[in-house]
Amino acid sequence: MSSSRDRIFATLRAGLKHTVDDPARPAAVAERIASHPRNLLPQRAQLPHAEQVALFTAKVEALTVTVDSVAGVADVPGRIADYLARHNLPSRLRVAPDPLLQSLPWSERPMLQIDYGGGRSQDLVSVTPAFAAIAETGTLMLQSSSTTPTTLHFVPDHHIVVLKESQVTGTLEEAFQRLRDKLAKSDKDWVENWPRTVNFVTGPSRTADIEGVPVLGAHGPRRLHIVLIADGA
């Protein structure tokens, strides 16, 4: 008896009828994968970089995300401490062990308890970097890695993202290309270095499952906060 895989493929190939043996088919598929052409890109985010940053900020704020713009990395711990105070939160942070975040001058805020690692049930506030941000829809792009655990994006009540303005792009397509470029830098093809998880996050967790009423904080973070570091800093 042939395997289910064989039988599914046999039925599919029968459905393709006379086209099935067309030698142009494998070439067309290989070409599309290799060149991964872009389809129509909306005009909305085809803007100079400064305007993309402004569009990104406007888009996330419309989703109830708060944005705190800072002049440089040195300001980040203070602003995060302010956020905790504003929301009456304990001063414990679960932080992604990412080089940028580890290099922040946390010691200037001795009240803050910094703890590096993945999300645990007791963690109320996480701090993570992002890989990129997409102006078109106000979306953050985050990836899993040895320094950026995915659970920090979903387990805590408050998710704080430290983002540089230079990470803001126009579209999903540009963000994907940035990730391909970054992954291709090592000796392997980019796809071989593709991470386990890529998260696109657009606003805090929400649901409308009860009578269609929008409610924030369903299972993921109730609040999303971005500390946005100015370019050139």
Added chain:
Amino acid sequence: MSMEVTAQNFEANAAKALRDPNLRKAMGIISGPMASRRVETARELPEFEALRDEGVKIKNHVLQHIDLYLEKFEQQLTARGGKLHWCRTPREARETVLALCRSRDAKIVTKGKSMVTEEIGLNDFLLEHGITPVETDLGEYIIQLAHEPPSHIIGPALHKTREQIADLFEEHHPDYELNGKKAGTRSTEPQVLVTEARSVLRDTYFRADVGITGANFLIAETGATVIVTNEGNGDLTQSLPKMHIAVSSIEKVIPTLEDLSTILRVLARSATGQEMSCYTTLSCGPKRAEDIDGPEEFHVVLVDNGRSEMLGTALQPLLRCIRCGACMNNCPVYHSVGGHAYGWVYPGPIGAALDPHMIGLETARHLPNASTFCGKCEEVCPMRIPLPDIMRHWRELAHEQQITPPLQRWGIEAWAFAAKHPWLYRLGARVAIAALKLLGKDKGRIASLPLASGWTDGRDFPAPQSADTFMSQYKKRSH
């Protein structure tokens, strides 16, 4: 033993639904805010219509090369350390998932929302074999407590009122106490109910041995599966347990990340009227050796269940469907009878077109008739699936195969004969008009009519104002 089928009772189901006041309220939410949010966000993107065309183009391209893209997907998934399980039937899929759960000695599995797991009847099967599946999407959680099937593909519990949900939570969370809500006190506020479900499920995410999600897309280029959600439950489900199983179906494969980007632009807008859903997650293989978290094993259970047979037939356009639910949000029949009346996993226009293939035309024969042919479903479908044409195809087939009741078939044949013989048609029309005019007497309306009680039980039938046929009136006027 897939989900229980009641599609053969559509007429009775619909009659019952029409008398349900809670359902009337719920359907107002779908036909009102849900349908109008789509229109608003679509209007804010000038390229929306052109993007729909791009989406259709992508899906049509995939369908011409689906065998090759599935092979590519399998190759990439395997190279990233994932494992693909091909399943022709629901039974094979259920048994594959069960065997995977047993390999982990699983007692509790968390589940993200997945229509394909509804299609294969996974939850009941796992329960029968001593494994507890816990639905974590709020809507799915609610209907799991109520022991009901979903009534809508993206809002499975939209038929439930807040009072009914509060009742369920009171019954199932007797010890719940948080944020000022004391055990035994009752609230019907959506915010309070959401918080309650959140706290009750929190611990389960960490205790689960296996996490099962669906997949909206499979990307051939990278071997990644994609889920599109709002609550974050799918991500907790797939990142905390040691094993992640994604259950999906073969038509979900797309070529590249660029193609994903294009289709995402129309998906959320068509579904919930958002520009992007809160969480779009690409999952590719198990956690890497150096990763801090993520599952140790990643399995994709790929279900066919008759889809491969649709290729090259009149049903092929249905394989473009991205399960957004816009067709049901905009269907006057769905608005009247709700999702349960359809009697199987996929309700609304997509169900009326798809279910006859999946559960048999004999069983689902009423569904293609549950349409006014207003064409709204095709108009809003982001993938421009000709849903009315496909329903018409099923109606014709039901007639040919004599599945339609004899009286109806003879009636249609008699009408067709008359329509092909104008003198007979005119004679018939003249007799009918005279008879109706007589029945209407002076009132101009008819309160009951033999063979037409389906109409006259609810309202009067208008009597003709003149004893003349249209043709004879037309002739008089053209002189």
